[in-house]
Amino acid sequence: MDLLRFITCGSVDDGKSTLIGRLLYDSESVSLDVLAALEKRQASNGTVDLALLTDGLRAEREQGITIDVAYKYFTTPRRKFIITDAPGHVQYTRNMVTGASNADLAIVLVDARQGVIEQTRRHTLIAALLGIRRFVLAVNKMDLVGYDQAVFDQIATDYADLTNHFHLPAAVAIPLSALQGDNVVTPSTHMPWYTGTNLLAHLESVPGSEEKAADPRFQVQYVIRPQTPELPDYRGYAGQIQSGQYRRGDRILVLPSGLESEIEALEVNQQEVESASAPQAVVIRLRDDVDVSRGDTIVPVAHQPxxxxxxxxxxxxxxxxxxxxxxxxxxxxxxxxxxxxxxxxxxxxxxxxxxxxxxxxxxxxxxxxxxxxxxxxxxxxxxxxxxxxxxxxxxxxxxxxxxxxxxxxxxxxxxxxxxxxxxxxxxx
Structure with missing residues (x-):
C-alpha cells in the first residue's frame, strides 16, 4: 500500500478536527482504550465530541479550537494515511505552514453557512505556494443549511475561481456533515442530488504525490571521526539523503568550497551498500581527505545546485x-x-x-x-x-x-x- 499525506485546513470552527475524528471513528481506526475514554465524555444527548481525538492540548479542549498541529495515522485496506490537522485561527497561520510543507493533498473545509472567506483564501494560497497541487473542497455543516444543493453549488463555483487563479487542477467538491457523518466514510441519504464519491473513497483512490524526480542532494549533519586503534583513519559524513540517489564511485562536489572527490563507500546501518536513496540516513566516505563540515552539501558533479x-x-x-x-x-x-x-x-x-x-x-x-x-x-x-x-x-x-x-x-x-x-x- 502506498502512503498519502494530507492536511485539513480552512477557517476556525469550520469543523476540521471533527472531520478527522469522524474519519477515524467511522473507519474503526480508534483504539479501544481511546474509544472508551471518548465515550465516557459524551454529551448529554449521547453524541461523542470527535474533535477530542485530535485536540489534545488543554487550551484546545477548553476553547474548542485547534492551536497546534496534530498528526494522526490510520490505515484502510487500500491505503496508509498521515493526517495533519492544522489550526484555522489566523493567529496560528504559521502552524498551518508547518503542517502543509510535507502534504500531498489539502482538504479545504468551508462552513456551508459562511462560504469562501479570507482564511479560506489564505490557506489555499499557502498550500499552493508550498507545492500542493491536489485539493478537496469539503463543504461542511450541510445539515445546518438543510442540505441545500444551491448553497453547495455556489460555494463550489466561488472556490473554483481560486484554483483557476493558481492554475491548479479543479478541486473535488464534496458536500458533507462531519458531525452527522454524511459523505465522510459512508454516502449520505440526506443529499440524493449528490452523485459523487464520499471523502474516504476519494482519498483512497486519488493519485499520490507527482513530484518530478529531484536531483541528488545530501547535506552533512555530523562528521564521524572515531580515531580508535581499529579505525585510525576513518572519516565519515552522516546525514539524510534529501532527494535523489547516491552510488559508490560517484564523482561529487562539496559545496560551498567547490572541492571535488569521489564516493569511496556508502554505509546504511553500519553496513556498506552500493547505493542509497532519499529519505535514507547514510554515512558517506570520500576517497580524498577534503575539508567537509556540518552544513556542507555533497552533490554529484553532473547535478549541481x-x-x-x-x-x-x-x-x-x-x-x-x-x-x-x-x-x-x-x-x-x-x-x-x-x-x-x-x-x-x-x-x-x-x-x-x-x-x-x-x-x-x-x-x-x-x-x-x-x-x-x-x-x-x-x-x-x-x-x-x-x-x-x-x-x-x-x-x-x-x-x-x-x-x-x-x-x-x-x-x-x-x-x-x-x-x-x-x-x-x-x-x-
Whole structure:
C-alpha cells in the first residue's frame, strides 16, 4: 500500500478536527482504550465530541479550537494515511505552514453557512505556494443549511475561481456533515442530488504525490571521526539523503568550497551498500581527505545546485515583530546556519485579490516576496524543483525564535566565477 499525506485546513470552527475524528471513528481506526475514554465524555444527548481525538492540548479542549498541529495515522485496506490537522485561527497561520510543507493533498473545509472567506483564501494560497497541487473542497455543516444543493453549488463555483487563479487542477467538491457523518466514510441519504464519491473513497483512490524526480542532494549533519586503534583513519559524513540517489564511485562536489572527490563507500546501518536513496540516513566516505563540515552539501558533479549568497524568496512572516528592510537574521537551511539580511521587500500578496502590492514592512501572517543576502554561500534549488532543498526558515538572532518560513523562488550565482570564492563580508 502506498502512503498519502494530507492536511485539513480552512477557517476556525469550520469543523476540521471533527472531520478527522469522524474519519477515524467511522473507519474503526480508534483504539479501544481511546474509544472508551471518548465515550465516557459524551454529551448529554449521547453524541461523542470527535474533535477530542485530535485536540489534545488543554487550551484546545477548553476553547474548542485547534492551536497546534496534530498528526494522526490510520490505515484502510487500500491505503496508509498521515493526517495533519492544522489550526484555522489566523493567529496560528504559521502552524498551518508547518503542517502543509510535507502534504500531498489539502482538504479545504468551508462552513456551508459562511462560504469562501479570507482564511479560506489564505490557506489555499499557502498550500499552493508550498507545492500542493491536489485539493478537496469539503463543504461542511450541510445539515445546518438543510442540505441545500444551491448553497453547495455556489460555494463550489466561488472556490473554483481560486484554483483557476493558481492554475491548479479543479478541486473535488464534496458536500458533507462531519458531525452527522454524511459523505465522510459512508454516502449520505440526506443529499440524493449528490452523485459523487464520499471523502474516504476519494482519498483512497486519488493519485499520490507527482513530484518530478529531484536531483541528488545530501547535506552533512555530523562528521564521524572515531580515531580508535581499529579505525585510525576513518572519516565519515552522516546525514539524510534529501532527494535523489547516491552510488559508490560517484564523482561529487562539496559545496560551498567547490572541492571535488569521489564516493569511496556508502554505509546504511553500519553496513556498506552500493547505493542509497532519499529519505535514507547514510554515512558517506570520500576517497580524498577534503575539508567537509556540518552544513556542507555533497552533490554529484553532473547535478549541481545553485551555490549563492543572494536569492529571492517567498516568506510567510510568523513574528509579531514586523520585518523591515535591512533587518539582520539567521537563515537555517537544514543543518546549515548562516547570518543573513533582508535588504528589500519586493511586494506583499493581497490574500483577498491575490494582487502584488507594494509594502515597506511585513506583518504577522503576511506573505511577501523578498531579496535575501547571506554571509556564506548556500547550495539551494528553487522550491518548485526540489521541496527539500528549496525551503528554509529565518530565525531571530537574539531570541532564537523562528520568524519566517521561506521558499526559494530564484537564486543568483553571479558571485561564483571560480570553484572556491572568498566569503562576502558585511556588517550583520
Amino acid at each position: 545553485t551555490s549563492t549568497r543572494e536569492l529571492e524568496a517567498t516568506l510567510c512572516w510568523m513574528s509579531e515583530q514586523p520585518l523591515a528592510p535591512g533587518r539582520k537574521l539567521l537563515l537555517q537551511h537544514h543543518t546549515a546556519l548562516v547570518k543573513a539580511a533582508v535588504p528589500t521587500i519586493l511586494y506583499k500578496v493581497n490574500v483577498q485579490t491575490f494582487e502584488h502590492i507594494a509594502a515597506d514592512t511585513a506583518q504577522l501572517n503576511d506573505i511577501v516576496r523578498v531579496r535575501i543576502k547571506t554571509a556564506l554561500a548556500l547550495a539551494v534549488d528553487n522550491y518548485q524543483d526540489n521541496r527539500a532543498t528549496g525551503s528554509f526558515i529565518l530565525v531571530d538572532e537574539v531570541s532564537g525564535d523562528t520568524v519566517a518560513a521561506g521558499l526559494v523562488e530564484a537564486a543568483n550565482s553571479e558571485y561564483f566565477t571560480a570553484p572556491i570564492a572568498p566569503p562576502v563580508v558585511f556588517s550583520i
